[in-house]
Amino acid sequence: MRVQEIANVLNAQWLCGEDCASMQVSTAFASDMMSDVLAFVQEDTVLLTGLINSQAVRTAEMLDLPCLVFVRGKNPHQDAIERARALGIAALLTPYSMFEACGRLYMAGLQPVRLGEDDD
Amino acid sequence: MIKETYPVKAGDMTAAGDVSARIKRQMKQLGISAPIMRRISVCTYEAEINLVIHSLGGELTFEIMPGKILVCARDRGPGIADIDKAMTEGWSTASNEVRNMGFGAGMGLPNMKRNADEFSITSQVGVGTEISMGFLI
Ligand SMILES: Nc1ncnc2c1ncn2[C@@H]1O[C@H](COP(=O)(O)OP(=O)(O)O)[C@@H](O)[C@H]1O
Ligand SMILES: [Mg+2]
DSSP states (O other), X not given: OBXXXXXXXXTOEEEEOGGGTXXXXXXXXXXXXXXXXXXXXXXXXXXXXXXXXXXXXXXXXXXXXXXXXEOTTOOOOHHHHHHHHHHTXXXXXXXXXXXXXXXXXXXXXXXXXXXXXXXX | OEEEEEEEOTTOTTTTTHHHHHHHHHHHHHTOOHXXXXXXXXXXXXXXXXXHHHSSOEEEEEEEETTEEEEEEEEOSOOOSXXXXXXXXXXXXXXXXXXXXXXXXXXXXXXXXHHOSEEEEEEETTTEEEEEEEEEO
8 A cells, every 4th residue: 555545544644754655565563562562573564653752753764665544643752853854754644543544544455464474 | 684783871871772773774775674673773772772772781783694684682781680580571670760761571581582583581690691682683
């Protein structure tokens, strides 16, 4: 699924990274715990999170993730947005709750990250 | 060959990740392959976060050798009393404040061990902890 479709499905506002609109992601992962993200995620994944500080962006940076979605309409800290912008990572803000955002993406065909499989 | 040492301050969550980001940029410039770079980045980041949230301060060392990259995290204490426990997935002494910042799931050390080709940890209470990770390139 293209990042633009994710934005559409989630009725999301672009905070930065519009250049990534046509990038493809095949899986999604949702967590507020960054170590869980670091443990399970592969690179073509969109990360949904309620964590609004810059560690969410740092985590995306370390994993080469193209897109981050902040849920519940909770605006991330300004330094987090600036960091995402500088790195060329798309940051989206959806009004939906974590559950609803995940549900909508799942119904639209996005796949979960397969746990317990090596990513290399 | 390259060997760089970067200090990491205790308690400074806003700067946490800066050293890992710097190491990642360096690896990119050197043309390290993306999958290996990701594994190393996960390890440097988890190690850096641990220095910030658990230690009294320390340093990260990044070294490129023939066929191998070595990452070391060293700190000045407080040390780990029970390493087996610390290596258990989900075991954490992190504060609620740290959890609210997205860390403290007790997955950091297991993540490092899983992603590194070679992993060793030694620790002495009151002295400090040293983690050494090797990655074949
Ligand atoms: N550098 C360190 N100095 C002292 N204690 C540490 C250090 N690194 C890890 N620990 C201890 O090991 C536990 C597990 O670490 P880790 O797996 O990274 O999980 P987390 O950081 O989420 O707590 C920590 O909660 C802490 O008690
Ligand atoms: Mg940790």
